[in-house]
Amino acid sequence: MVSLWREWLLGRESANYKVKSTTYARISGTITDVSSAGKTIIIEPADGNEAVTLEYNERTIFTLRGIIQVEPEQSAHAIYDSDNMIAKRVMVGMPPIELTE
Numbered sequence: 066m067v068s069l070w071r072e073w074l075l076g077r078e079s080a081n082y083k084v085k086s087t088t089y090a091r092i093s094g095t096i097t098d099v100s101s102a103g104k105t106i107i108i109e110p111a112d113g114n115e116a117v118t119l120e121y122n123e124r125t126i127f128t129l130r131g132i133i134q135v136e137p138e139q140s141a142h143a144i145y146d147s148d149n150m151i152a153k154r155v156m157v158g159m160p161p162i163e164l165t166e
Contacts, residue, residue, distance in 0.1 A: 088145040092117050096139050096157070106155065109140050119145050119152040130158035 094110040109116040121127075132139065135157050143155045 067137065088147045089144055089153065091142065091144050093142045094140070096135065096137050096141050098137055099135050105144075106135070106141070106152065108143060117145075117150075119143060119150055119155075121152045121155065125152045126154045128154070128156045132157060 092108050092110055094108045094116075095113075096106060097104075097116060098107040098108050101127050105118055106121060107118045120151050127135065129135070135141075135155075139157050141155055141157045143152050145152045
């Protein structure tokens with residue numbers, strides 16, 4: 066059965082079967098706004114560049130480290146599709162604690 070499937074695929078014109086590649090980007094910084102109504106999260110990069118607004122959906126994976134919900138002023142790292150600005154994975158944790166003497 067696999068052999069028949071392979072022969073059928075190889076016999077088809079490859080132009081009919083184009084695969085669109087996805088371009089992913091990443092950002093690390095501080096969350097400045099979260100909207101559950103608009104399903105967006107804004108992250109200001111740690112390097113001082115312009116803030117990035119990402120959409121999220123039911124396929125976005127959120128990983129919360131040491132917190133129970135996503136809020137502004139938390140540190141975040143996100144991987145997103147740069148073509149449509151949809152977050153694929155967002156890792157959120159408390160900002161680093163500065164030690165003082």
